[in-house]
Amino acid sequence: MKNDSIIILAIESSCDDTAAAIIKDGKILANIVATQQIHEKYGGVVPELASRAHQQNIVPVVNEALSLAQVELQEITAIAYTQGPGLLGSLLVGSSFAKGLALALNKPLVNVHHMQAHILAHFIESESSIPQFPFLCLTVSGGHTQIVLLNDYFDFEILGETLDDAAGEAFDKSAKLLGLPYPGGPLIDKYAQHGNPHKYKFPKPQIANYDYSFSGLKTAILNFINREVQMQPDFVEKNIEDICASIQFTIINILLNKLEKAILQYQVKHIGLAGGVAANSELRKQVNLLGKKHNCKVYIPPFEYCTDNAAMIGMVGYLKFVRGKIGSQAQAATARMDFDLYHK
Numbered sequence: 001m002k003n004d005s006i007i008i009l010a011i012e013s014s015c016d017d018t019a020a021a022i023i024k025d026g027k028i029l030a031n032i033v034a035t036q037q038i039h040e041k042y043g044g045v046v047p048e049l050a051s052r053a054h055q056q057n058i059v060p061v062v063n064e065a066l067s068l069a070q071v072e073l074q075e076i077t078a079i080a081y082t083q084g085p086g087l088l089g090s091l092l093v094g095s096s097f098a099k100g101l102a103l104a105l106n107k108p109l110v111n112v113h114h115m116q117a118h119i120l121a122h123f124i125e126s127e128s129s130i131p132q133f134p135f136l137c138l139t140v141s142g143g144h145t146q147i148v149l150l151n152d153y154f155d156f157e158i159l160g161e162t163l164d165d166a167a168g169e170a171f172d173k174s175a176k177l178l179g180l181p182y183p184g185g186p187l188i189d190k191y192a193q194h195g196n197p198h199k200y201k202f203p204k205p206q207i208a209n210y211d212y213s214f215s216g217l218k219t220a221i222l223n224f225i226n227r228e229v230q231m232q233p234d235f236v237e238k239n240i241e242d243i244c245a246s247i248q249f250t251i252i253n254i255l256l257n258k259l260e261k262a263i264l265q266y267q268v269k270h271i272g273l274a275g276g277v278a279a280n281s282e283l284r285k286q287v288n289l290l291g292k293k294h295n296c297k298v299y300i301p302p303f304e305y306c307t308d309n310a311a312m313i314g315m316v317g318y319l320k321f322v323r324g325k326i327g328s329q330a331q332a333a334t335a336r337m338d339f340d341l342y343h344k
């Protein structure tokens, strides 16, 4: 390895994925994720089980990343880790590990905001081109839903966010009401592919500006299913494809109406999707159509950079490190972390 290279070891443990990545001069050399299966049988992430699994996974995951990248611990320039937001017990495992290793190796630490990492995952070098500023990003995951306008890497404005459930939660909770296992988002996507999206109508929230709300949809679906099942006990099984297509259509419609409004108001020509829900096939299709309609270039990172991963943490770690934005041992893992205040 050349001595003047910047090599970042990145660690992500904010929810139920234990992840480590090695990034050299902005290029990903290794991106390892251990997804915790234990939560499936509980129908959602169990925080205590998540932190326990992180403790079991963190050392093997970091070792695997180092060995895949063929990098020795001593060659690392800095250690980047997710400071927040997320589950506190989960964040504590990754942040304590990062801090301990930084102390032992006498290396600088870079604290990273998880939501910023989802957005800046678009700037990881891959076969496709990277966005130009101003860049409008819709981040949709199991924990968050946000529309953010970026004028530069660290100059951004949150235009709107969810007031209650995240888009991924809307998918997962709807799936649960249909008796589907966790996480139900990918299953709704699968069933919806053969269903009629206009068969059933669900109400759309009337929320001002760019904010979102999905909790009303969940209640509407619950009432709808209870009503139909009373008349026809096997209603859900018989109509699963149309129900999933209609739910998915409603969620995507809610998401993209606001994105379209922002495209028009801010006159942006580069738009992107981030977060785990960006894997949704219909959302990808619709956002591409929206881009065509408004002559915008659409960016969706490869799937491994959309769901929770450490490559995106490493990317922010690298961008911060080269700008001298170094963290300290005194910074604590934070479950709720103000995105705006964080970088100002």
Ligand code: KG4
Residues within 6 Å of the ligand: 015, 140, 141, 142, 143, 144, 167, 168, 169, 171, 172, 183, 184, 185, 186, 187, 189, 275, 276, 277, 279, 280, 281, 306, 307, 308
């Ligand atoms: O970003 P992510 O991996 O973790 C969080 O930070 O939350 O996102 C996970 C979320 C889950 O809610 C999951 O159901 C949803 O992304 N998801 C999908 C699809 N694939 C993952 N939702 C709809 N359609 C999909 N194909």
Ligand code: ZN
Residues within 6 Å of the ligand: 114, 118, 141, 275, 276, 307, 308
């Ligand atoms: Zn995430």
